[in-house]
Structures are given as C-alpha cells and as structure tokens.
C-alpha cells in the first residue's frame with residue numbers, strides 16, 4: 606500500500622516541529638501527529654548557541670529572538686557568595702543565548718510550518734498503536750482508528766515516549782529526589798540587569814531570568830522533602846529560605862508567592878542506548894532527560910532534529926540505507942547528548958559540596974559549545 610507521507614512524526618513539541626520544518630524545507634511530505642488539542646505551553650525557556658545554530662539554518666532565528674531576550678552572561682553564586690560569570694562572548698561559539706519561552710518557540714515553528722503545503726501539523730491526534738512487521742513500522746494507528754503510513758517514522762513524543770516503548774528501545778529513567786518549581790512574576794531591576802543562578806550547600810537552587818520585558822521567571826529547586834514542606838508553608842517561609850543563599854536578587858525574592866502556586870516538574874536522568882530501530886528514529890526527550898540546571902532540554906531536541914534532517918533527506922535521495930541513516934544519526938548525536946546528560950548529573954549530585962560543584966561546572970558545556978561529531982552516514 607502506498608504511504609500517505611514521507612515522514613510521520615509522533616509528537617508536535619519543539620523537537621518534532623523543528624524536524625518537520627527542516628524536512629518540509631527539503632521538499633519532503635510530513636505529517637506531525639500531536640496528542641493535545643492545544644500543544645503544551647510549559648517547557649524550557651532557553652536556547653543556547655548549539656540550538657541557535659539550527660534555528661538559524663531553519664531561517665527562524667530572527668523571530669525567536671524577537672519573541673525573547675538576548676543575553677550574553679550569567680552570574681553564579683554559591684551560599685550567597687559570587688563564584689563566577691559565564692560569559693558567552695568568551696565561552697561559546699555564538700556570543701549570546703536567547704530566553705524565549707517554549708510556547709513562543711513552538712508558535713514560531715508552527716507558524717513557519719503553515720507556509721509549507723507539504724507538511725501537516727495535526728492537533729488532537731494521539732497515536733495509540735504502532736503496527737509492526739519484524740523491526741519495521743508499517744503504519745501508525747490514531748485514537749480515531751485511522752491508519753497513517755509513511756516511509757519513515759519519528760518518535761518526538763517526549764520523556765514518556767510511547768514510540769520508544771513500542772519499538773522496544775527501553776531505557777532506564779532515574780528520578781532525582783529533587784523537584785523544580787517554575788513561576789512567573791513582574792520584572793524587577795536585578796533580573797532586568799543580569800541572569801543569576803544561586804546554589805545552596807543544603808541542595809537548593811534558584812535561577813532568575815527575564816521572560817520578555819515585563820516578567821521574570823523564578824526556577825527553584827528543592828529536595829523532595831523540603832519542597833513538600835515549603836509548598837505547605839506561608840510565602841514568607843519560602844522567601845526566608847531563599848534569602849539564606851540568594852544575595853543579589855532581593856527584589857526578585859520579595860515578589861515570590863508561596864511555592865504551592867508554582868508549576869512543578871520531577872527531574873529525571875535518562876539516556877537511551879539506541880536512537881532508532883528499523884524505520885524509526887527518536888529525537889528530543891524521547892531519548893534523553895537532562896537536569897534543567899544545564900538549561901539544555903529544549904536545545905538538545907532542536908539539535909537532534911537538525912542532525913536528523915540531512916540524514917533522512919540523504920536516505921530518501923538514495924545516498925544510503927535506512928540502517929546507515931540511523932547509524933549516522935546515532936554517531937552524530939549520542940556522544941554529544943551523553944556528555945550533556947552526564948554533565949547535568951555531575952552538577953545535580955555535587956550541589957552540596959562547593960569544591961566539587963565548582964570543579965564540575967564546565968563553562969563550555971554550560972554554554973553548549975560542542976565537540977564536532979560527524980553526521981555523515983559514510984564516516
């Protein structure tokens with residue numbers, strides 16, 4: 606039976622949408638199947654140089670920048686003492702990073718997709734089954750009962766990836782005994798001035814950065830027991846706790862509500878050993894979960910998508926086989942992703958020891974400077 610499209614992508618988050626755009630620009634027919642009727646509004650806010658590079662190639666960097674704030678430095682403190690400045694002018698390939706909320710990045714990607722008649726982004730379309738023959742997918746079944754056939758399939762369906770499980774690419778996921786809390790508040794001058802990350806020897810963190818020109822994001826991290834206790838306490842208890850290790854952002858702390866009003870996510874460590882099987886590849890959180898302290902969850906998904914585009918196009922053009930395409934993708938991305946996942950793990954597990962934390966802090970890793978890796982199928 607003829608395929609409906611060249612590539613069917615399960616999951617219309619940032620990674621799936623970026624991949625769809627790259628493939629559409631290369632004249633491939635693409636169907637993105639997104640489970641939610643309204644795609645997620647929550648997620649990371651940071652795009653760093655390695656992701657910026659891909660967005661520039663996709664031709665949407667200007668719009669991402671317009672929707673966010675450009676920064677070039679981050680000040681880091683430990684137990685209320687200044688430790689260092691991460692200066693992107695010195696430590697990164699591009700000399701800036703962009704703070705654009707996940708929802709805005711996704712909006713820009715979706716608006717760009719609308720200009721391509723060869724791609725459809727379909728909301729409210731959960732994929733409920735992968736029909737398989739041996740190792741290959743023959744069709745996707747949607748909740749509506751409809752079947753979608755493609756020449757190649759991609760799982761971009763996030764941390765709980767259904768596609769990963771269906772094709773048997775299991776991967777161990779370890780949840781840290783720490784939660785991250787995300788809140789948005791009216792901008793204050795200390796945040797308008799500079800991004801500041803505070804680490805505390807009792808295992809907490811606080812990161813303040815602007816979201817647009819009128820608001821700032823407070824990202825807080827606490828151990829599970831402390832987070833639970835603080836979420837049940839008055840806002841003043843949270844603010845007092847933060848003042849014990851936050852020294853240069855008092856105006857931001859003053860604005861915070863109680864922790865119960867923050868969105869919260871569990872933080873996990875995961876890196877899949879294999880990024881694809883048969884005629885299926887995986888991208889983004891489906892293959893890795895990095896600690897948010899790296900600020901690279903969204904970035905890595907965009908980078909995966911950028912690497913996969915050229916390889917899938919080369920495969921369709923007959924330059925190499927599906928297996929060669931998957932091998933080259935694994936080669937291009939696995940070491941990079943592993944390094945970031947391990948780096949995040951090292952930071953997350955050394956927060957209570959200043960010397961260890963400072964020696965684990967790697968300016969180039971934090972700024973997403975990548976060691977070059979080959980995306981050619983023949984090397």
Ligand SMILES: Cc1cc2nc3c(=O)[nH]c(=O)nc-3n(C[C@H](O)[C@H](O)[C@H](O)COP(=O)(O)OP(=O)(O)OC[C@H]3O[C@@H](n4cnc5c(N)ncnc54)[C@H](O)[C@@H]3O)c2cc1C
Pocket residue numbers: 615616617618619620621638639640641644645647648649650707730731732733761762763764767787824868870888889890891895896897898899900901902903906
């Ligand atoms: C509140 C919040 C704050 C965050 N902050 C940070 C941070 O500070 N630093 C950091 O590094 N990372 C952070 N992250 C993580 C970061 O947002 C992710 O790493 C990034 O969004 C991954 O992109 P993705 O496209 O791979 O997956 P996702 O964004 O999870 O997208 C997957 C998509 O697949 C869809 N889907 C799932 N199953 C199916 C199915 N069966 N059929 C169809 N569609 C399906 C989902 O609805 C979703 O839209 C944060 C996440 C959240 C939620």
